[in-house]
Amino acid sequence: DGGITQSPKYLFRKEGQNVTLSCEQNLNHDAMYWYRQDPGQGLRLIYYSQIVNDFQKGDIAEGYSVSREKKESFPLTVTSAQKNPTAFYLCASRPPRQGWYNEQFFGPGTRLTVL
């Protein structure tokens, strides 16, 4: 089955530790995205990548880093510089077809709790 996988579903880390969230897709999508969601809030864009080996900062990139070495994978590292990392993290991808009607497909999310 084609889709987006994020692992793990729940992640606990101690304060001050870096942690990497996995995002893999087998949809052959070029563009991939990382969002952060806080309770009762909408999604905020952290980083996105339109093609392999290229990525851009979103609205709240501080304290995060990404890589895009393969089309299928877009891991997000939450560094110790992120002051409040506890949140729900969603990964998304988008098909390569042009045009406006081009929705993003989302993974199931990872809930990160920093103790």
Next chain:
Amino acid sequence: AQKITQTQPGMFVQEKEAVTLDCTYDTSDQSYGLFWYKQPSSGEMIFLIYQGSYDEQNATEGRYSLNFQKARKSANLVISASQLGDSAMYFCAMREGNGYSTLTFGKGTMLLVSP
């Protein structure tokens, strides 16, 4: 200024009734797209419906329709014949500029459907 505003933090509706979830947007672009997503308690984001700024007719997808009023910059989601499974968070989102630009999300509306 917020680009997407959802003024209803929560809405209640009885099963089988229709409900309208409000969304207003702010953009100076002529070309843009509006999206609605559903987020059940499991956390995944499910695409529901899309409306392009140049579309002359309101979008419809099954029980979902979009009441698009361009002059008022509103794109309200109408769910007809509500079902218990419709209970979820609903997010309005917008893409501006070219077709490859990113999505901006509103803060969402929690819909509860009662028997």
